[in-house]
Amino acid sequence: MIGRRQVLGTLALAGVPAAAVLPSAALARGRAEPVxxxxxxxxxxxxxxxxxxxxxxxxxxxxxxxxxPAAIAVETEAGQRVGVVPPARAAVLSRLMDQGAPAHAEAAPGGRLRVFLTLG
Incomplete structure (x- = not known):
């Protein structure tokens, strides 16, 4: 499983400040929990x-x-492909997933997706 330091390092390389995407409570917790x-x-x-x-x-x-090449398919739990994460949004997320960060999404109103990573 990918560690917090690897996630934060990847975000920093991508120019994304960790504080902008990770709630401070998530950084303080020691247990793996989706963020x-x-x-x-x-x-x-x-x-x-x-x-x-x-x-x-x-x-x-x-x-x-x-x-x-950074494509991330979105599927139901039954395996039905329903779309992809937009390419502009998939670049950093795909690198984190390639490093072993578990990720999933939840459907949100208006055809939106909420994407979660589990930090260990």
């Missing part, structure tokens, strides 16, 4: 997908997309 790091829209959505707010969604790296 919301991003709220965004679902890119290339499956128009038939009607999520329930709060529905847990799986984030899976999809580097096979030649035009977007």
């Amino acid at each position: 919301e790091v991003l709220t965004t829209h679902l890119a290339n959505p499956d128009r038939s997908f009607r999520p329930t707010p709060g529905q847990r969604l799986v984030l899976r790296r999809d580097p096979s997309r030649a035009f977007d």
Whole structure:
């Protein structure tokens, strides 16, 4: 599992101040707990997908997309692909996931996604 220092280092390399994305309470806790790091829209959505707010969604790296090597697919827990994290938002998140940071998303009202990382 990726440690807090690795997450903070990756964020710093990307020019993202950790204080901007990680609540101070999350930095102070010693136990691994999901932390919301991003709220965004679902890119290339499956128009038939009607999520329930709060529905847990799986984030899976999809580097096979030649035009977007940082691609992150969004799927239901049953494995149905429903879209991707927008490329502009996936760059840092994909690097954290590649380093072993567990990530998932939850559906939010208005077709939005809430993305969570678990920091250990």
